Amino acid sequence: MVERLIRALYSPSNVFCIHYDQKSPAVFRSAMEGIARCLPNVFIASKREYVIYAGFTRLKADINCLSDLLEVDVPWKYVINLCGQDFPLKANMELVSELAGLNGANMLDTYRPNKSKKQRFSLHYEQKDWICLLAAPTSCSHVIRRKDTKDPDETLRNLTADYSHFLQVRGYEDVCATEKERHFHLAYSLVVHKYAWMVERLIRALYSPSNVFCIHYDQKSPAVFRSAMEGIARCLPNVFIASKREYVIYAGFTHLKADINCLSDLLEVDVPWKYVINLCGQDFSLKTNMELVSELAGLNGANMLDTYRPNKSKKQRFSLHFEQKDWMSPKRTNLAKSAQPHGIEMFTGSAYFVLSRDQKEGHEGPG
Known part of the structure; x- marks a missing residue:
């Protein structure tokens, strides 16, 4: 899933920093290292955390990558943080076009906290083992939202x-x-x-x-x-x-x-x-x-x-006549069709x- 995410966003002119959780299985960490060896513009974060979901280490992981990205030779203009389960709905060229239109502005969700959210920074939290600090999930990635979602x-x-x-x-x-x-x-x-x-x-x-x-x-x-x-x-x-x-x-x-x-x-x-x-x-x-x-x-x-015997509702699809008008979906009538020839039994499916x-x-x- 991580490789597919990189592949979907890949361009030789981009640069990717991968921070893997130090608690991840060895085979996963090895796979991430393998991707970084194969692609010259992909690297592993120099400092990696034992990440606790909704805890400070989740933010620290991003900070580690951001620090490394500021040291690379690539003169990138925008940085986007994602998790391994994200996937873009836009191609790299579309992202470049939209981000160029921001003229250097950032895209961040910021708002005044409600009573529940205030407790996240007004009360102390305890950390035990690798259990989440907070019961409620927090937003991890910044997603581009535009009113015009039509594909160009x-x-x-x-x-x-x-x-x-x-x-x-x-x-x-x-x-x-x-x-x-x-x-x-x-x-x-x-x-x-x-x-x-x-x-x-x-x-x-x-x-x-x-x-x-x-x-x-x-x-x-x-x-x-x-x-x-x-x-x-x-x-x-x-x-x-x-x-x-x-x-x-x-x-x-x-x-x-x-x-x-x-x-x-x-x-x-x-x-x-x-x-x-x-x-x-x-x-x-x-x-x-x-x-x-x-x-x-x-x-x-x-x-x-997928094939299965039709229920009563599905049987009407082939036992009754349908009318077609303009380009609308066919509409059912109450006019019955004749039985299927040669004793054919009808099935439905995907x-x-x-x-x-x-x-x-x-x-x-x-x-």
């Missing part, structure tokens, strides 16, 4: 106009793969409709030169979003746009059709992928590509699907899946 699709579109600059800035040239990853290819079907930067971050998190990505964008999406998706596909040789695209209606058949279009295209590519995973543009992977490869290899060709290529090809119907 145009900035991504403009960045992809220069593919070499895009690859360098977003770190695609630095992506490495293990021997196992190079021989265990994964395919992705991405059905997206908004937030271009969020889609790019999803691809970046899952990216490996041995994988292949199909992007299906909603035909109703804004032109700048569609252009940004086309830009990503031009820059990355293993990313392409679905050959047939739908005007997607949420909870309608066109949403399934969008995935089917990508699956059909993925079966035609030269990459011998073993599993395909379908995702939406607002998903984000909690596992690295190497972890996914390791887990999927253990399935031995089996699929991962819209998302992990499918084995062998299983997918084995069940591929005509046309």
